[in-house]
Structures are given as C-alpha cells and as structure tokens.
Amino acid sequence: MSRYPLHTIDTAPAASRPVLEQLQQAFGMVPNVAAKMAASPVLINGFIGLFERVHASSLSEPQIQTLLLTNAVTNASEWPVAFHSALALKAGVPRAEVDAIRHGVLPDDAGLAALSALARTLIEKRGRLSEADQKRFLDAGFSDEQILEVIAVVAASTITNFTSSATHPPLEAQFETFAWQASAP
Template structure:
C-alpha cells in the first residue's frame, strides 16, 4: 500500500495550513488524520467547513460524537473509532453506550440509540432508509430537520473515515486506550 504523509503545521502545503491551524486550536494538537487530510488542501478545507456546520447545528456534543463514532464503526475506520471513542467519553457519553456503538449494538440511551440507528442505516443502505427507522428516530423526540442534519454528519465523517482507511495514519498515544480493529 502507498505511504501517505502525515503533515504537520510546518510541513503542510500552504493552502492546508489555515485549516490545520483551526483544527490545532480546536483539539490542542493536529490530529494525525488531519495531517493526512492536509495532503489535499481542497479536502482539508472542505472538511473544516463541513465540521463547522456540524458543530454549529442543533445536536449536543455527545450526540455528535455518538453519530461520528457510529459512522466510523460502520465504515470500519480504526483511527476515527479510537478518536471518537475518546471524544464521546469526554463529551459525557456513558462508557456502556460507547462500548455498545463500538460493538455495533444500540446504546441504552433511547435518543443516542435513535441517532446511531439512523446513521448506521444511512451508511449501510446508501441513503435508502426504511420508514420504520425514520419513525423510530422521530419517536425518540427528533424532527425531520434533524434527519437531514444526521445526513450532514454522515457526509462530514465520510471524509475522515475514507481518508483513514486509505492513508492509515498512526494512532496518537492519547487515543491508544481506545484502539479498535474492524
């Protein structure tokens, strides 16, 4: 497999540096996945723009992390699973719910379970979701606009999940306790 570089703030292409700086400010570091994404200024800048929309939406940080973790597991993307496991716990998701998502089970929390089920169905069925999944989602207290917002989160995580699967960036020490294999 081809070796993809993991760029730093110093070594990244000039057009990728503003996005890397934004991610460094958000996370207190440049995650290795961002360093890999930086190999394409269009990709890294697109990602940062989409993630601003994700984090500026109506979901809580714990809900966003549950979606991102579900997406990473469904896309079998090891680096993002470890990263979003760590962030989900930091955002207040229970260890049991994080573990359930990592094991492709529904979390105990009904609203988190509805988010996870919808995200998984969207990915596995390429957007063709049964009415029952949407009805369950709405029954958990969400509305149709939130269905569309879940699609935004799926779109955002697709960029990092696919990049992780192709570039295979190394996992940082701080996330090693959450390492995962498909």
C-alpha cells in the same frame, strides 16, 4: 514510506495550513488523520467547512459524538473509532454506551440509540431511508430537520473514515487506550 505524508503546519500545502492551525487550536494538536488529509487542500477545506456546520447544528456534542463513533464503527475505520471513543467520553457519553457502539450494539439510552440506528441505517442502505426508518427516528423525539443534520454528520464523518482507511494514520499516544480493530470482512 506512505504516499500520504504526515504533514505539520509547516510542511502542509499553504492552502491547508489554516485548517491545521484551527485544529491545533481546537484539540491542542493536529490529529494525524488531518495531517494526512492536508495533502489535499480541497479535501481538508471541504472537511473543516462541513464539520463547523455539524458542530453548529441543533444536535448536542454527546449526540454528535455518538453519530461519529457509530459511523466509524459501521465503516470499520480504526483511527476514527479510537479518536471518537475518547471524544465521546470527554463529551459525557457514558462508557457503557461508548462500549456498546464500539461492539456494534445500540446504546441503552433511547435518544442515543435512535441516532446510532439512523446513522448505521444511512450507511448500510447508502442513504436510502425508508419511511419506517424515518418514523422510528421521529418517534424518538427528533425532528425532520434533524434527519438532515444526521445526514450532514454522516457525510462529514465519511470524509474522515475514508481518509483514514486510505492513508492509515498512526494512532496518537493519547488514544492508544481506545485502539480498535475492525473484524475481518
């Protein structure tokens, strides 16, 4: 048995239940990573607050999903790769672009490629963006403010990625076609 139970709205600590209810309403189900995250009201409430802000940013949903999928692949986090592959396709990211990101390759679309490259660079360089890294992003048509928004997406995604890696949530049936396995380190 896992030390992190797969909570339901009924079994979660009281302070975690409103977030699970919110996720249930948004997705029609409680994602398993959130069910594991619910063991810590501090974690799940911090997560939802940041994600709400991310989804209210100037970035479009396809752009956000591109970032979230890139982050999951870069962090070798299997559950989030499957989940965000499905959500990226639902948001309108072309399958070829999703497949490219899943294989660690930049998308062909210049804007999505700039987002994906910046997210990967943030993770790989532990946030230490050079002036050249930032200029490449700005040259793709993005703003200084959006660099900071990408940092918020990476921070939010890191919560999901690290929780998934620590708690190993089972993959829901509807995401099994998007199952992904990290290559050995």
